[in-house]
Amino acid sequence: MTSRSYEDQLKELTATVIDGRTKNVRYQQTQLLNLHAALSRKEDVICSAISTDTSGSNCEVAAEFFWTADVVRRLFESIDFEGDLENEYLVARNKDDLNRRCAIGLAVIRPTTHTRLYSIISVLATAVAAGNCVLLELEPTILALDPILREVITESLDQDAVKISSKKVDFSKLPTHIFVDQTNSLLRTIAVVDRTANIDAAANAIVTARQSFQGSSPFAPDLVIVNEFVKSRFIDSCTQIASHISGIKPRENVSSNSSADAKQVVRNAELKGEILSFGLPDFKILDIRDRSSKIVKEKIGGTFLPIISSTSLIDAVSLIEPNVTFSAGYLFADPPSVKFLGQYLDCNLAFANHIPFHLLIGPVAPLSSEPSLPHRYNTRMFTDARPQVVTQSFDGSSELSQALSAKFKSADAEKISLYIRNLAVQHLKAPKRPLGHAIGFFEQGILTGLGIFLITTVVPPFAYGGWTFAKYWYEIYNRK
The missing domain is CATH 3.40.309.10 (Aldehyde Dehydrogenase; Chain A, domain 2)
Structure with a gap:
């Protein structure tokens, strides 16, 4: 994978993006299955390399390896072949496919050094599960983990769809892509x-x-x-x-x-x-x-x-x-x-x-997408919405159709235009708001203060007046 020139790598990636093989669900399942198996085979050497690079405790090393395997497992188990096949033929059955999403094409990854195994595998596996090709920047380092990562990725994944670059990527030569930069961690x-x-x-x-x-x-x-x-x-x-x-x-x-x-x-x-x-x-x-x-x-x-x-x-x-x-x-x-x-x-x-x-464990979460939990990335981040619509009518569509077609019929044009303009300016119904709908943190303080004021200044005079009035009539009644 790394023996070929950078230009050759880009050509092969572009060709794979065009041929569309990565969008096949069975292909994605096979890639994730192979990746998980390769991680499992090299568990000992991976954990040893992490420990050497980070001087971390055995528990921290084990936690990172477990969480890395977990993200691959979750992605593999989330793939629904039958459901995906059913959605693919919705339009053929004259039904809307409003939730359809398609892979962006290519994911470019610039990894961080923090928990490097998880940071790289989590984003790479998610991009693959979403149907993308991947170009991973892995510049020369003294880290013990990097050569092992190269072996794992090379042995387990499609070498036409996943490439490792030993230098920074030239984005001007890339096809449509998404760039994941894990090194930008300035947010506090x-x-x-x-x-x-x-x-x-x-x-x-x-x-x-x-x-x-x-x-x-x-x-x-x-x-x-x-x-x-x-x-x-x-x-x-x-x-x-x-x-x-x-x-x-x-x-x-x-x-x-x-x-x-x-x-x-x-x-x-x-x-x-x-x-x-x-x-x-x-x-x-x-x-x-x-x-x-x-x-x-x-x-x-x-x-x-x-x-x-x-x-x-x-x-x-x-x-x-x-x-x-x-x-x-x-x-x-x-x-x-x-x-x-x-x-x-x-x-x-x-x-x-x-x-x-x-x-x-892992890099800072991408701010451009909805947060993903428990893992940092999800397949939606690596796809674009591509809905397919069969339904021809919706609220207001008949009025619009009449208006746009009436311009060819001079006899109806004035009547239709006046009709839809009247519809447009109909008053909206104001929502009914129950009393106290906006009582919040500060409003509670105001009401509490008002209550104390009433209790201490207004209520005592009324109470005393009521007591005096009752006493007066009680004495009159007893005299009789």
Whole structure:
């Protein structure tokens, strides 16, 4: 696959896209079956290579391999040959096929280094399952995993449909394609811990997420906003939990630059007095004292946990710069507070009172598509809508047909045009709105204040007047 020139690879891919073999459901099933079998055969060498590249724990290596095999299995089991065949002949049976989708043609993949096995296989397998050819950028590296990945892909997949490029792709020479760039991970992830949260549970989830995979996941929390009333307890809990997670080593190959950059940012902030750093040698809690600190606004890698305090939910929201979108938000609070935070924090994904740890495996989710769970990609992302319509009528179609055909009949033209114009300006029925339909977070406060005002100022005089009136008539009645 890699022995042929780059130009030859593009020609072969283009020819395969044109011949359409990848759109066949049986073909897709066979490709996924072969891929899963190749991964299974090389399980030991794959896991050994991941461990060498990342210095990760055995559990982390096993988790990545399991999740990689899982995405292939799910894609294979999701293919419905009978259902797909039935949909293919809907039009032949004079029925609409409004949900029809077709493969884009070619998927170009630029992979990340974080959990590299899953990141590459998950997107490659999904693109294949959607009926596409694939061009994978795999530039020369010192990673032990890359040569094994080349073998797995070469041995298991159609070499006319899946190519590996040793250099960056020249997009000007490609046919219609979709580009998946996993290296763009600038979006930050945020966690908010309110005073109404289960503090120990929040601390456990956040510390585990930050420490897993040496803090390299784009979905590890980059900033934690904690209510000042529970901040001390939260930090104590984080420290205790971190002390029980031992054996963490820095990544020697793939994350050395990012880790060094993070350490330099922390060191500069400490020298300026913006933060107070403490904790374990391999896990530092950064207590942010200056809200203008660079750490509040930038993504930070490594096993650092930046924490900043807030006085309220509104203050927590105001800490964030306007028009900032987060890749994910982990909101630890009671349900009403989670609703408020989710409404005012712009997060591509928001999770209430938990961090799904499978999210830590793989690249940042693509923002151009609806989020896919539990895995990062789905086949819809690699297809385009191509509906086929048989039905000729819909609401308003008869009026339109009359109007457009009446222009050829001068006798009817004026009458028809006046008729459809009258239809167009008919009044819409205003919706019926029940009283109190818009009572929300702030409205409840207003109503509560109004209720207190009535109870303390209006009700007592009326109550006293009623009591005096009743007493007066009671005395008159007794005199009789």
